[in-house]
Each structure stands twice: as structure tokens, then as C-alpha cells.
Amino acid sequence: MPNPTLAALADDLEAGRTTARNLVEQCIARIADPAGEGQRTFIHVDGDAALEAADAMDRLRKARAAPTRFAGIPVSVKDLFDIKGQVTRAGSRALEDSPPAEQDATAVARLRRAGFIVIGRTNMTEFAYSGIGINPHYGTPKSAWQRSVGHVPGGSSSGAAISIVDRMAYGALGTDTGGSCRIPAAYNGIVGYKPTQRRVPLDGGVPLSFSLDSFGPLANSVQCCATLDAVLGGEPAPVIQRRPIKNMRLAVPTTVALDDLDEAVANTFERTLATLSRAGASIEHVDVPEFLDVGVMNARGGFAAAESYAWHRYLLASKGDQYDPRVSARILRGEAISAAEYIDLLNARRSLIARSVVRLAPYDALVLPTTANTPSKIADLADDRAFTIANLRALRNCTLINMIDGCAISLPAHREGEVPVGLMLAAVGGSDRRIFELAAAMEGAIRV
Numbered sequence: 001m002p003n004p005t006l007a008a009l010a011d012d013l014e015a016g017r018t019t020a021r022n023l024v025e026q027c028i029a030r031i032a033d034p035a036g037e038g039q040r041t042f043i044h045v046d047g048d049a050a051l052e053a054a055d056a057m058d059r060l061r062k063a064r065a066a067p068t069r070f071a072g073i074p075v076s077v078k079d080l081f082d083i084k085g086q087v088t089r090a091g092s093r094a095l096e097d098s099p100p101a102e103q104d105a106t107a108v109a110r111l112r113r114a115g116f117i118v119i120g121r122t123n124m125t126e127f128a129y130s131g132i133g134i135n136p137h138y139g140t141p142k143s144a145w146q147r148s149v150g151h152v153p154g155g156s157s158s159g160a161a162i163s164i165v166d167r168m169a170y171g172a173l174g175t176d177t178g179g180s181c182r183i184p185a186a187y188n189g190i191v192g193y194k195p196t197q198r199r200v201p202l203d204g205g206v207p208l209s210f211s212l213d214s215f216g217p218l219a220n221s222v223q224c225c226a227t228l229d230a231v232l233g234g235e236p237a238p239v240i241q242r243r244p245i246k247n248m249r250l251a252v253p254t255t256v257a258l259d260d261l262d263e264a265v266a267n268t269f270e271r272t273l274a275t276l277s278r279a280g281a282s283i284e285h286v287d288v289p290e291f292l293d294v295g296v297m298n299a300r301g302g303f304a305a306a307e308s309y310a311w312h313r314y315l316l317a318s319k320g321d322q323y324d325p326r327v328s329a330r331i332l333r334g335e336a337i338s339a340a341e342y343i344d345l346l347n348a349r350r351s352l353i354a355r356s357v358v359r360l361a362p363y364d365a366l367v368l369p370t371t372a373n374t375p376s377k378i379a380d381l382a383d384d385r386a387f388t389i390a391n392l393r394a395l396r397n398c399t400l401i402n403m404i405d406g407c408a409i410s411l412p413a414h415r416e417g418e419v420p421v422g423l424m425l426a427a428v429g430g431s432d433r434r435i436f437e438l439a440a441a442m443e444g445a446i447r448v
Helices: 006-015 020-032 047-062 106-113 158-165 182-188 222-232 263-278 290-297 302-322 325-336 339-360 384-403 432-443
Strands: 042-045 074-078 117-122 172-176 191-194 214-219 249-253 282-286 365-369 407-412 422-427
Touching: 006 222, 020 042, 020 047, 020 074, 020 117, 042 158, 047 117, 074 106, 074 158, 106 117, 106 172, 106 222, 117 158, 158 172, 158 182, 158 214, 172 191, 182 191, 182 384, 182 407, 182 422, 191 222, 191 384, 214 222, 222 407, 222 432, 263 282, 263 365, 290 339, 290 384, 302 325, 302 339, 365 384, 365 432, 384 407, 384 422, 407 432, 422 432
Parallel strands: 074 117, 074 172, 249 282, 249 365
Antiparallel strands: 042 117, 172 214, 191 214, 191 407, 365 422, 407 422
16 A cells, blocks of 8 residues: 555545544654664654644644644654754764754744644764765664665665655655755655755755755655645645646756666666657757766865865864764865865856756756666675765766756656666756656656
């Protein structure tokens, strides 16, 4: 049975078929299940407060005063965000003794104002610095794919994805600097969205790269992500109208994005393109030379290294031994980037964005695999070289979109029983509504 959507849960709440307390109790029970992934998925569970909030939402609904129809639905929040009265660890031991946050991050506050109930703080790659999802401090939740084997969940919003697929929450707040909402969505067969950066305020979140960071949702459907995205953006909840697949103008970038794909990724992607073509979409394979620039700009660590080093340099000096060495090593690359080189990066990105806007103007969206690879076995990534290769392949395609200041969604494209593979739809910044409309149409069509 598929996991319920936010709309279905809202209907059940309104009809009295369930209550917010029931939903929260069920999520808490799944988190606590010793046979499940809850212990590795959540760094902190605020059960008592969640139950109190659920009771309050039930009373408000009974009085016909619920703030929105979604009031009472449990959501998870990545450990990167401030929640009033709680310590924001960002998946690290180095911040454990930090003072509790004095106020909610704006993104969290907007979820609460809509009546969503924060069930707890989800695990993540330390300081969000990897697309794999391994965390040596708090454990690594296993991907939903062949769980008895143990595959990586994708990162950095690893716990966010597992909280959704295991029904420990029904929406998740994540972040995306180079794919951190989309990669775990792809690795677990759910939907993940990276909005146009400027739409969701970044205050109250531990930064990785303030040039590239975006705050976005993971959930069970396109409409679920659109609903949460609207809340995060301070906009009215939309009812997404599906655009007909017929005559969609879709561009498949042949530059970088199709290089070195796992066989399962390549096969699923080609099958998906064939399905869309049969449904009447116009698909054009196009050269996007701008994507070649991204590798050059990131060769020495790029924005993530330069900007994270600026934030971490004092913490590294005092508590560097508490970091995951794979994380601290990448942050420290930023020490060697000079101010002049950083300014060059800023100028190069401005040019990249401007040229990409012109290049992609004729098309409704880019279509490409979310990741070049499928989820690796956790045990296979004990070797640092294997980890680095898998991490770069996971991040590559998603990073292209962050660098052009775009928006993008990852949809599950595999069939039941197959290894999870994500299809990414992307466009330049400000195209969020169009991406949701395109994705809503494809969602039910591409897995047949």
C-alpha cells in the first residue's frame, strides 16, 4: 500500500477518520520500533511536545479554527535547522554543547504556522557535506532498497528521506546545496524538491554554501512537495494543474549529465524518455557547454569549500578532532582559496547563470538522471577512494542545477522491484510552478 499523501491525510482529518494525535502516535511508534531505522534516522525526537501540539490541533479543528487543512500532520526537520529550545547539531558532535536556539528558523516557523507538527530532528551527513548520507557520529540509516543488504540513503538529507519512506513523518524539511534533497529522494523512491534559492529564507540554518544552499521538501508525491514548498516560500498552497505531456518541450543535456551512468540508471532513463516520447513530448538532445564550466569552477572545492571554511575555521581550530575526517578535509580545501580567486568564482557564476538562461529558454525543462549511480552498499564505502568516487557521481548532475541558480525536482522513475532511480526535471530560477506542473503530469506516467 503506498504511503498516504498530505491531501489524503488532510481529508481524513477533516472527515474525522483520524486525528492528529493518532498520526503522531503512529509516527512515534515507528521511530521507536527496535527493528526499524528510527534510531539512525532521528537525532532527536520531541515526542511529548509533538503530542501536545497534536492535541491542540485536534481542538482547533473541532472548533473549526485549524490554521490550514494540513494542521496536525507530522513532519520531520533536518538537524541543520534551528528549533526554539533545542540544540542544532548539524549532524556533528562539535556543536553538541552549543546553546539551544532562541527561535525557530523561518522555514520551521512557517511549517508550524500552517499547523504541521514537528516530530523530531533527522540525521544527516555532518554539516551537510556529502551526497552519500554516511554519518559516523549518529549512525547511517539504510536506504529502503534491499535493506537487509544495507545501502546508503543518499545525502545530505539522509534521515529526511528515510523518515518519509518508513512513515515516521509525512513531509520532511531538508536542504539542497548540490542535491541534498534530490539525491536521497532518488535513492529511496520518493519525491525531492530544490526550489529557486531566493524563494525560501535561509536564516536559522547552519550554512554549507550560502551561494548555493536551498531549503526544500521531501515527500510522497509532487503535490505534497508543492504544498510544503508553498508553505516554506510563504505562498498560498497551490493545486497543481498537470500540463499535458503532449507537446512538452524537453531538453536532454548531452554535456556531462549522461557521462558514466550505471547501467540501471541509463536503462531506466532511456525507458522513461521513450515513455514520454510515446505520450507526445518533444524531446531534443542538446549540447549545454555551460555545464563544462561547472567542473572547472569546482576543481579546487568551489563555493562549498570557500564558504564553509569561512564559517568553520574557528570551530575547526578548537574542535577539529571531533569532525568526520572526510568532512573536515573537504572544508579545509577552502583555506587555500584566495579572496581574488573567490571573486573570480562569483563572476564566473554570474556569467554561467546568464548564459544558461539564454541556452535553456526554448525548453519547458531539462530532463536528466538525478544521479549517475544507484545507492552503493554502505560496507563498500569504507575505503576513502571508493567513497570519493561514489560521492562525486551522486552529486554531479544535481550540482549543475544549483550552479545555474535553477530549480529542480526528482521523481522516482524505476518500476516496482527495481533498484531506485530518479528522474530530474530542472529549469532556470523562477520556474518553480512550471516544474511542478510538468512533474505532476509525468509522475503517474513514467513508471508504467
